[in-house]
Amino acid sequence: xxxxxxxxxxxxxxxxxxxxxxxxxxxxxxxxxxxxxxxxxxxxxxxxxxxxxxxxxxxxxxxxxxxxxxxxxxxxxxxxxxxxxxxxxxxxxxxxxxxxxxxxxxxxxxxxxxxxxxxxxxxxxxxxxxxxxxxxxxxxxxxxxxxxxxxxxxxxxxxxxxxxxxxxxxxxxxxxxxxxxxxxxxxxxxxxxxxxxxxxxxxxxxxxxxxxxxxxxxxxxxxxxxxxxxxxxxxxxxxxxxxxxxxxxxxxxxxxxxxxxxxxxxxxxxxxxxxxxxxxxxxxxxxxxxxxxxxxxxxxxxxxxxxxxxxxxxxxxxxxxxxxxxxxxxxxxxxxxxxxxxxxxxxxxxxxx
Numbered sequence: 001x002x003x004x005x006x007x008x009x010x011x012x013x014x015x016x017x018x019x020x021x022x023x024x025x026x027x028x029x030x031x032x033x034x035x036x037x038x039x040x041x042x043x044x045x046x047x048x049x050x051x052x053x054x055x056x057x058x059x060x061x062x063x064x065x066x067x068x069x070x071x072x073x074x075x076x077x078x079x080x081x082x083x084x085x086x087x088x089x090x091x092x093x094x095x096x097x098x099x100x101x102x103x104x105x106x107x108x109x110x111x112x113x114x115x116x117x118x119x120x121x122x123x124x125x126x127x128x129x130x131x132x133x134x135x136x137x138x139x140x141x142x143x144x145x146x147x148x149x150x151x152x153x154x155x156x157x158x159x160x161x162x163x164x165x166x167x168x169x170x171x172x173x174x175x176x177x178x179x180x181x182x183x184x185x186x187x188x189x190x191x192x193x194x195x196x197x198x199x200x201x202x203x204x205x206x207x208x209x210x211x212x213x214x215x216x217x218x219x220x221x222x223x224x225x226x227x228x229x230x231x232x233x234x235x236x237x238x239x240x241x242x243x244x245x246x247x248x249x250x251x252x253x254x255x256x257x258x259x260x261x262x263x264x265x266x267x268x269x270x271x272x273x274x275x276x277x278x279x280x281x282x283x284x285x286x287x288x289x290x291x292x293x294x295x296x297x298x299x300x301x302x303x304x305x306x307x308x309x310x311x312x313x314x315x316x317x318x319x320x321x322x323x324x325x326x327x328x329x330x331x332x333x334x335x336x337x338x339x340x341x342x343x344x345x346x347x348x349x350x351x352x353x
Contacts, residue, residue: 032305033079035063035070039170039286083288084288085174085289102270104288105313107328110226110286111249114220125239127179130239131182135200164201164204171223172194240283242283247283252280253281269336299350
């Protein structure tokens with residue numbers, strides 16, 4: 001074999017060893033796959049980009065497939081982490097092949113957005129009005145119950161069309177969890193979950209799909225994560241909270257909802273913060289969780305995931321407000337940090353530097 005040919009083979013071998021990834025990776029780049037919640041997707045893409053800029057050997061990819069898809073793929077171990085606005089049920093956790101933990105990383109708001117020509121000011125909605133709209137009991141925009149929430153607003157006499165998610169969705173789970181708390185009729189007839197049987201309306205896939213449907217279709221109303229409505233310059237409704245105040249969703253009112261419930265949050269951090277008490281708590285707020293196995297199967301991937309999450313709940317929080325998310329309250333940052341410290345490889349904590 002010629003010397004030049006030998007050099008070419010050595011170079012090719014080196015190239016392959018640094019560019020191929022597997023479940024157990026060598027000394028080359030670290031490739032991590034995540035998937036799940038579309039609610040967190042705009043922020044997660046920012047986090048992935050910023051973290052990658054600081055760690056050139058790390059490649060994190062995140063796919064927005066909905067919370068239900070993220071939970072499914074984590075259980076099947078086809079991804080290294082999921083993101084979900086929905087906590088896993090006890091039955092889901094028990095059926096997983098290993099212990100899964102929930103780490104809250106950010107707060108989001110589910111908002112009502114609508115397409116109604118000629119209305120300039122944000123509309124206001126009380127809980128039972130929202131329930132009756134999505135139950136199909138309110139069918140026109142000038143219904144007396146909507147008018148009662150919005151005195152003096154010239155609501156048009158046009159049909160009202162509901163838009164909801166068509167896929168399994170943590171955003172739907174948050175929204176229906178809220179409706180089940182405030183409306184006995186909703187709880188009895190529909191209930192809560194990622195894929196409820198919607199009484200009326202058009203379906204859209206992902207927050208992106210619902211946003212597009214509402215934006216393109218006159219006289220519609222739908223529920224999406226706050227960032228999608230704001231980025232698309234769509235109106236956002238004020239919602240009457242448990243204290244009787246109509247509250248605008250923003251980083252302060254959503255963080256207030258979480259702060260009101262920290263003391264009631266269990267040790268595993270799985271919590272619902274919809275319909276929280278507090279004068280300025282936004283009532284359809286939620287944590288978004290990273291879900292992953294407590295015992296990692298690859299030390300380098302595990303250490304990188306731990307570092308990524310520690311960065312996300314600390315330095316990464318500064319990217320929340322510009323993208324219309326709400327930062328974690330200080331008390332929850334402390335509790336989430338303790339949860340991350342439980343992640344192990346061969347029984348040893350991966351949190352040590």
